[in-house]
Amino acid sequence: MKTSGEITSQSLPPWRRAVLKVGSNLLAADGGGLTPRYAEALAGFIAASHADGREVVLVSSGAVAAGRALLRQHASDSGGLVARQALAALGQAPMIALWQSLSARPVAQVLLTHDDLRNRRRYLNARATLRELLQLGVLPVINENDTVSVDELKLGDNDNLAAIVAALVDADLLLIASDVDALYSADPRRDPAATPITHVAALTPQILAMAGDSGSVAGTGGMRTKLEAATKAAAAGIATVLFSGREAATVQALRDGQLRGTLIAASSSRMQARKYWLRHAPAASGRVRVDAGAARALAGGRVSLLPGGVLDAQGEFHRGDLVEIADADGRAIARGISQYGAAEVRRLAGRHSREIDGVLGYSYGDEVVHRDDLITMDSPVAPGQEISA
Numbered sequence: 001m002k003t004s005g006e007i008t009s010q011s012l013p014p015w016r017r018a019v020l021k022v023g024s025n026l027l028a029a030d031g032g033g034l035t036p037r038y039a040e041a042l043a044g045f046i047a048a049s050h051a052d053g054r055e056v057v058l059v060s061s062g063a064v065a066a067g068r069a070l071l072r073q074h075a076s077d078s079g080g081l082v083a084r085q086a087l088a089a090l091g092q093a094p095m096i097a098l099w100q101s102l103s104a105r106p107v108a109q110v111l112l113t114h115d116d117l118r119n120r121r122r123y124l125n126a127r128a129t130l131r132e133l134l135q136l137g138v139l140p141v142i143n144e145n146d147t148v149s150v151d152e153l154k155l156g157d158n159d160n161l162a163a164i165v166a167a168l169v170d171a172d173l174l175l176i177a178s179d180v181d182a183l184y185s186a187d188p189r190r191d192p193a194a195t196p197i198t199h200v201a202a203l204t205p206q207i208l209a210m211a212g213d214s215g216s217v218a219g220t221g222g223m224r225t226k227l228e229a230a231t232k233a234a235a236a237g238i239a240t241v242l243f244s245g246r247e248a249a250t251v252q253a254l255r256d257g258q259l260r261g262t263l264i265a266a267s268s269s270r271m272q273a274r275k276y277w278l279r280h281a282p283a284a285s286g287r288v289r290v291d292a293g294a295a296r297a298l299a300g301g302r303v304s305l306l307p308g309g310v311l312d313a314q315g316e317f318h319r320g321d322l323v324e325i326a327d328a329d330g331r332a333i334a335r336g337i338s339q340y341g342a343a344e345v346r347r348l349a350g351r352h353s354r355e356i357d358g359v360l361g362y363s364y365g366d367e368v369v370h371r372d373d374l375i376t377m378d379s380p381v382a383p384g385q386e387i388s389a
C-alpha cells in the first residue's frame with residue numbers, strides 16, 4: 001500500500017461538526033479481531049476536536065469482523081448472509097466497548113438502517129436523538145442495524161450511511177478514515193502505477209470510474225461506496241475527506257487542520273443545498289397560519305416557529321411534512337418541515353412551548369418548525385399565487 005509521503009498536505013476546510021466514518025480495515029487491522037492500534041489515534045482526534053468546541057459523530061464498522069474473531073475461537077462461520085448478520089450482532093457490543101475504552105466521554109450506541117432514514121418520521125426522530133446526544137456531550141457511535149438490513153449488509157454500506165448521517169446532523173464535513181491514504185487513479189492494490197488525486201472539484205464519471213472494490217476480507221465497499229457517499233454529501237453541500245487512519249502523522253495533522261489525503265468539494269454550499277430543497281420540494285397540502293408577531297420574527301430570519309405564534313393549521317399534514325407558513329391574511333411567507341402533524345398543531349396553537357407535554361402528553365421539541373428546517377419567502381405571496389424561487 002502506498003504511503004502519504006507522496007501526498008502533499010492541504011488545508012482542511014473550516015468545520016464545527018463532522019461525521020467520522022471508520023472502516024473495518026482499521027478496527028480489525030490484522031485480519032483478526034478488534035484492535036485499538038489505529039482506533040486510539042482516531043479517538044484522540046475526536047477528543048481533541050471536542051476540546052476545541054467541535055462536534056464529531058462517529059460511524060463505525062467492525063461488528064462483523066469482531067464477531068467473526070470471537071466465533072473462530074469456537075467454530076468456523078459459514079460465511080453466508082445470515083451468518084454475517086449473526087456475527088454483526090455478536091460483535092456490536094465489543095465494537096462499542098472498544099470505543100468506550102478509548103473515550104473519556106460516555107459513548108452512545110445508535111443503530112440505524114437506510115429504511116429508517118427514508119421514513120420521514122423516523123428520520124426526524126433519529127435527528128432529534130443525535131442532536132440531543134451532541135448537546136449532552138456524549139459521543140454517538142453509529143452502525144447499521146445489520147440484523148434487519150439485509151441489502152445494506154450485502155453492500156457493506158456504512159460509507160453511504162455516513163453520508164446520510166452527515167446530512168441528517170447538518171455536518172460541515174464527512175471524514176472517511178480507511179486503510180488507503182487517498183483516492184488513486186486506479187485501485188493501488190492492483191495497479192502499482194496508480195497516482196493519488198488529492199483534490200476533486202467535481203465527481204465526474206471519469207473520477208467515479210477510478211473506484212474499485214475493497215480487495216480485502218474485512219472491508220466491503222471499497223472506494224466505490226466511498227465515492228457514492230461523497231456524491232451524496234456533495235449534493236447536500238458537505239465536503240468529503242478521504243485519509244488513511246493507519247498513519248498517526250496524518251491523523252495528528254488533521255487536528256491542526258492539515259489534510260494528507262483527498263478532499264472532495266461540495267457541489268453547492270450547505271445553505272444553498274438546503275434552501276434549494278426547501279424551496280423546490282413539493283409542499284404538503286397543509287399550511288400553518290401565524291400571527292403578526294411570528295410573521296415579523298420569521299421575516300427577520302434565523303428563528304424557529306414556536307407554537308405561541310401559531311393561529312391555526314389548515315388542511316392535513318403529518319409530522320415531518322414540508323408545509324407552507326402563511327401570515328394572518330393567508331399570504332405565504334415561509335415554508336418548512338413541521339415537527340408536528342396538523343391535528344397536533346391545532347391543539348398547540350397559541351400555547352407556550354413548555355405546555356406542549358401537558359397538552360399532547362408528549363413532545364417532539366419546543367418548535368413547530370425548527371429554524372434549520374425553515375426558509376422564508378423573499379416577498380409574501382398572495383394565496384393561490386405561485387411561490388417564486
Ligand SMILES: Nc1ncnc2c1ncn2[C@@H]1O[C@H](COP(=O)(O)OP(=O)(O)O)[C@@H](O)[C@H]1O
Nearest residue numbers: 023024025178184186187212214219221222223
Ligand atoms: N481508486 C482507488 N483508490 C484507492 N483505493 C481504492 C481504489 N479502488 C479500490 N480501492 C480499495 O479500497 C480499499 C478501501 O476500502 P475498504 O476495503 O472498503 O475499506 P474500509 O473497510 O475502510 O471501508 C483500499 O484498500 C483499496 O484497495
Ligand SMILES: N[C@@H](CCC(=O)OP(=O)(O)O)C(=O)O
Nearest residue numbers: 024061062063064156158220
Ligand atoms: N455494519 C458492518 C460494516 C459494513 C461496512 O460498511 O464495512 P466497511 O466497508 O468496513 O466500512 C459491521 O459493523 O461490520
